[in-house]
Amino acid sequence: MRRSLRRSARVLAVLTSVTAWAMSAPAASADSIDVVYFNGLTAHGITPSRLGVAFDLASAVQLGHAICNDLRAGSTPIEEGTRVYDTANHKITEEQAFWWVGDAIGSYCPEQAANVHS
Numbered sequence: 001m002r003r004s005l006r007r008s009a010r011v012l013a014v015l016t017s018v019t020a021w022a023m024s025a026p027a028a029s030a031d032s033i034d035v036v037y038f039n040g041l042t043a044h045g046i047t048p049s050r051l052g053v054a055f056d057l058a059s060a061v062q063l064g065h066a067i068c069n070d071l072r073a074g075s076t077p078i079e080e081g082t083r084v085y086d087t088a089n090h091k092i093t094e095e096q097a098f099w100w101v102g103d104a105i106g107s108y109c110p111e112q113a114a115n116v117h118s
Contacts, residue, residue, distance in 0.1 A: 034061045037107040044099040051091050063087075067101055068109035077101050077116050 038057045048055040067080050077098070085097035092100075105112050
């Protein structure tokens with residue numbers, strides 16, 4: 001139980017940090033938002049070599065929008081981070097999975113930032 005609480009605290013810290021950063025970034029066109037989002041992922045070590053699969057801008061953007069769609073349908077950021085971690089077959093760290101969710105929120109569904117603490 002104690003490990004779970006530490007993990008949850010770490011997850012919330014990551015999500016809060018990345019969402020706050022993304023929300024403070026200047027507005028950009030749709031194409032540049034995609035590039036900023038993708039560059040954020042790669043800056044956190046989420047790369048094709050890490051994932052061991054074809055990973056490009058289009059597939060990353062598709063997953064970012066899917067994360068936001070799930071959040072809008074009632075999923076929590078923690079559930080989404082866990083799903084991303086599992087979908088990546090644990091080839092990224094849990095922290096990277098939650099950075100991914102935070103980057104998606106900041107880029108594609110900033111209205112979901114209020115749910116980061118859920």
